[in-house]
Amino acid sequence: MSFHYTTPDFIVDRDERRCTQCQICVRQCANEVHRWHERGRKVVHDDRKCVNCHRCVLTCPADALTIRKFPNEYRANANWTDHYIDSIYKQAATGSVLLSGMGTDKPYPIYWDHLLLNASQVTNPSIDPLREPMELKTFLGRKPDALSINDGKLAEALPPQLELDLPIMFGAMSFGAVSLNTMTSLARAAERMGTYFCTGEGGLHRDLYQYGAHTITQVASGRFGVHPEYLEAGAAIEIKIGQGAKPGIGGHLPGEKVGMDVSLTRMIPEGSDAISPAPHHDIYSIEDLRQLIYSLKEATEYRKPVAVKIAAVHNIAAIASGAARAGADIIVIDGFRGGTGAAPLRTRDSVGIPIELALAAVDQRLRDESIRHQVSLVVAGTIRCSSDVVKAIALGADACYIGTAALIALGCHVCQNCYSGKCNWGIATQRPELTERLDPDVGAGLAANLLKAWAHEIKDMLGGMGINALESLRGNRLMLRGIGLSEKELEILGVKHAGE
Amino acid sequence: MTISNASAVAINAQGLYYKELNEKIRAALAAGAATVRVHSVNGQRYIGTGLSGNASLIVEGTAGNDLGAYMNGLTVTVYGNGQDGIANTMNAGTIVIHGSTGDTLGYAMRDGEVYVEGSVGFRVGIHMKEYQEKVPVLVIGGKAGSFFGEYMAGGILILLGLSGREGHPIVGDFCGTGMHGGVMYIRGNVEEHQLGKEVKVVELDEQDREVLGKYVGRYVGHFGGDAGEILDAPFVKLIPFNKRPYGNLYVGV
Numbered sequence: 001m002s003f004h005y006t007t008p009d010f011i012v013d014r015d016e017r018r019c020t021q022c023q024i025c026v027r028q029c030a031n032e033v034h035r036w037h038e039r040g041r042k043v044v045h046d047d048r049k050c051v052n053c054h055r056c057v058l059t060c061p062a063d064a065l066t067i068r069k070f071p072n073e074y075r076a077n078a079n080w081t082d083h084y085i086d087s088i089y090k091q092a093a094t095g096s097v098l099l100s101g102m103g104t105d106k107p108y109p110i111y112w113d114h115l116l117l118n119a120s121q122v123t124n125p126s127i128d129p130l131r132e133p134m135e136l137k138t139f140l141g142r143k144p145d146a147l148s149i150n151d152g153k154l155a156e157a158l159p160p161q162l163e164l165d166l167p168i169m170f171g172a173m174s175f176g177a178v179s180l181n182t183m184t185s186l187a188r189a190a191e192r193m194g195t196y197f198c199t200g201e202g203g204l205h206r207d208l209y210q211y212g213a214h215t216i217t218q219v220a221s222g223r224f225g226v227h228p229e230y231l232e233a234g235a236a237i238e239i240k241i242g243q244g245a246k247p248g249i250g251g252h253l254p255g256e257k258v259g260m261d262v263s264l265t266r267m268i269p270e271g272s273d274a275i276s277p278a279p280h281h282d283i284y285s286i287e288d289l290r291q292l293i294y295s296l297k298e299a300t301e302y303r304k305p306v307a308v309k310i311a312a313v314h315n316i317a318a319i320a321s322g323a324a325r326a327g328a329d330i331i332v333i334d335g336f337r338g339g340t341g342a343a344p345l346r347t348r349d350s351v352g353i354p355i356e357l358a359l360a361a362v363d364q365r366l367r368d369e370s371i372r373h374q375v376s377l378v379v380a381g382t383i384r385c386s387s388d389v390v391k392a393i394a395l396g397a398d399a400c401y402i403g404t405a406a407l408i409a410l411g412c413h414v415c416q417n418c419y420s421g422k423c424n425w426g427i428a429t430q431r432p433e434l435t436e437r438l439d440p441d442v443g444a445g446l447a448a449n450l451l452k453a454w455a456h457e458i459k460d461m462l463g464g465m466g467i468n469a470l471e472s473l474r475g476n477r478l479m480l481r482g483i484g485l486s487e488k489e490l491e492i493l494g495v496k497h498a499g500e
Numbered sequence: 501m502t503i504s505n506a507s508a509v510a511i512n513a514q515g516l517y518y519k520e521l522n523e524k525i526r527a528a529l530a531a532g533a534a535t536v537r538v539h540s541v542n543g544q545r546y547i548g549t550g551l552s553g554n555a556s557l558i559v560e561g562t563a564g565n566d567l568g569a570y571m572n573g574l575t576v577t578v579y580g581n582g583q584d585g586i587a588n589t590m591n592a593g594t595i596v597i598h599g600s601t602g603d604t605l606g607y608a609m610r611d612g613e614v615y616v617e618g619s620v621g622f623r624v625g626i627h628m629k630e631y632q633e634k635v636p637v638l639v640i641g642g643k644a645g646s647f648f649g650e651y652m653a654g655g656i657l658i659l660l661g662l663s664g665r666e667g668h669p670i671v672g673d674f675c676g677t678g679m680h681g682g683v684m685y686i687r688g689n690v691e692e693h694q695l696g697k698e699v700k701v702v703e704l705d706e707q708d709r710e711v712l713g714k715y716v717g718r719y720v721g722h723f724g725g726d727a728g729e730i731l732d733a734p735f736v737k738l739i740p741f742n743k744r745p746y747g748n749l750y751v752g753v
Contacts, residue, residue, distance in 0.1 A: 087753065096751035223608035223627065227591040228550050228572045255744055267610060267631045268653060272681060273744050277651055281626050282585055282604040291545070291585065295566045298522055299550025345753050420752060 005089040008047035018064035025056040030422035053415040055424035098345035101418030111356035120466035129459035135469035138164040140376040141305040165194030171401030174200025177341030179435040185443025187211035203265040222276035224266035242311030244338030244381040251276035290326040305329035312358030317365035335381025339404040342419035355381040363396025386457035507534035514540040609636040630654025646672030653681040684738040
């Protein structure tokens, strides 16, 4: 056995009295934690390989398994915590960049939890959504400066719009990072619930073209799988400039994940790395961004809205203003707590700003410049529940993207090892024996249920505020109050403190 | 728009905004034109962008940015220079430029052929990729700027150096940085300091000679010249050291 400087992260606790040696755990764990020991005639395990994804725990028919945090700690030290010491051992041994999956796990402020919603009392009474119609319908796209109406009809055609039955879409997760069954689940759920899913930058698998009316196709710096048919296939096109989990960093799908299907969809050879550099090497200015936006509009004859996705960074308001002026119909802002299949850890945990502050700043800036109507705002980066959605809408968002929440609905246990390609829940993997664990029919039901439940809750909260259409809540910050926030935070969020 | 016969259409681009011009081109193609000749072009963008089919497009004047972007089929011949972003993410087809072009020619181009008689700007042939039977080819008669073939993942870049600015090297710096697929053939010599650290120089073999002969032959077919004479000079072949240049960069936490 080789020597390690670090202890395992987790400890596998097998209750030998309950274990029947059935070896289901051996077959379930792609990390090869559990192993049949032939001479000892029993299942043994290697704690060091465990990522605490709970797959073995939940599939053990005898309830014999528990995973616990490894109990040993270093001598208490507020500066040199376990994380920093272990990281140094790892980097000293490998000379490599630390990599992680999912959004940051650091305890940064979550402003959703410092915002409170209003409710009606006595005057302007609340509305009961169980018996009154409530409108969640959302249109994303450029709105005209003015409407001219002839004989009760619009005189000029509206710019292309996405029509959503509820203000939640499934955010970009590429084929390669996630499995085809994952994408199929989300595509079907989007279709069922009247919303959209975004392909991410890995192209659109042939089997998913049938969901084109509920698809947003993405174009990123690597241009994987981008061709005229792909651009035509979706209802809108999203240009990926940045991602909240790794602003300023590109994408890199390792060759191990580029099997036949991913190769066909991305249109690159099997086994080759799919590298998306941080910048689009043809975009160095707002004018260049405009050129890409309009090349996509030209290619699709101005029939589809074009979105630009940017990471929430320090100058986000000016950047969003530039994107709007470059011709974006929709701006997607991804906050720094947003998820990822793989990101350099230090970037993930240190770069960018929270989505709540970014959203408030962008909405205000676009209003100040009188161009808010020219773009729709979609926000992403830890939308965890329906009240996060409602607060985002009140802060100025038109709709939200969910990524991690959708994956959790499909069974993800947030173990942060998406980059390994060994996802035991069959989500962030391309290995057939793992991907088959997620049945897209079941997955579609789970993801659709999540949206259904959130839509009910959103209607409840809207009704409570005496509002019967989501449109009346958009940017209505009077419906929000801050709690436990500084003057400056309140100023940026544009909300009063609770009690004011 | 003058329709001379059912299959050949001429369009005067003078004073037309690109959107209008491209609508006319699309309309002519939709009406069944086999050849569309656009004259008096003065920098209008997106000509041929997103178009599919087998038609022929003749551009007289200076073609604007993103000529033939996402193009799928078609043969575009430009009598004049081209600006930036030509053949951006092109999926199939042929573009022949009787002149020089600007930056990012052939960005992420996946298939088809582009021939440029003169020189090209910076970041040309970057991100080119190949896949199955799709192999994009760029043949440049003159010289190229820096970052030639950066992040190249597939395809063939041929740089001939037959013309171009006096006293300038045939290719700028950082040639092939991040390259992880495909091949470049550069006529003459490339200084080592101009190469990205992911590429290496190797000897040409018989098969390389065949590839060069084929595409230089086509270049000469478009622009004239003596293929034998061009091919007689020594060529440098550049390929990536590794299909996985960043394979060992990361460790999981």
